[in-house]
Amino acid sequence: MKDILDSIIEELEELDTFEEVLDMAISLEEKGRSFYLDKLAEIKSPTVQDIFTYLAREEKKHSQYLRDFKEKYSKDSISHDLSSFNPGAATTPDFREMLQEEFSERWSDEEGVLLSALRFEKKTEMLYTELARRATDKKK
Numbered sequence: 001m002k003d004i005l006d007s008i009i010e011e012l013e014e015l016d017t018f019e020e021v022l023d024m025a026i027s028l029e030e031k032g033r034s035f036y037l038d039k040l041a042e043i044k045s046p047t048v049q050d051i052f053t054y055l056a057r058e059e060k061k062h063s064q065y066l067r068d069f070k071e072k073y074s075k076d077s078i079s080h081d082l083s084s085f086n087p088g089a090a091t092t093p094d095f096r097e098m099l100q101e102e103f104s105e106r107w108s109d110e111e112g113v114l115l116s117a118l119r120f121e122k123k124t125e126m127l128y129t130e131l132a133r134r135a136t137d138k139k140k
Contacts, residue, residue, distance in 0.1 A: 018073065019070065019073075019074070021132070022066055022070040022073070025066050026066045026070070028124065028127070029059050029060075029062040029063035029066060030059070030063050032055075032059045032124075033059035036052045036055045037052075037053075037056045039052060040052055045110070048110055048113050051113050051114065051117070052113070
């Protein structure tokens, strides 16, 4: 199984603008949130459920931050039509299977879930660094 970051970086060749980068980032945050919420039913430990609920809320905050940033960016530059904005349709791989593997055996205890989440967040940070590097819109 490919690493999440490697799979997503393969998709970056298609991204040319800052808006496309933001669309991809928003989509990734929303897919991460969906993953955490979907897995709640499979988890027996109330503490681990609380952690997954917290992680889902954090992904929602990240998504909203990126949406707000995109809206501000769009207002500050050439007019963009945000009515057609659909981050779910952004060019992002469906990495749910890779998330499943990332967390798989580690769902049984709080420490394992937190370590898996930290690893995933670090990979996401690395991805955003790569997205920023590859964006061709140098105005922002």
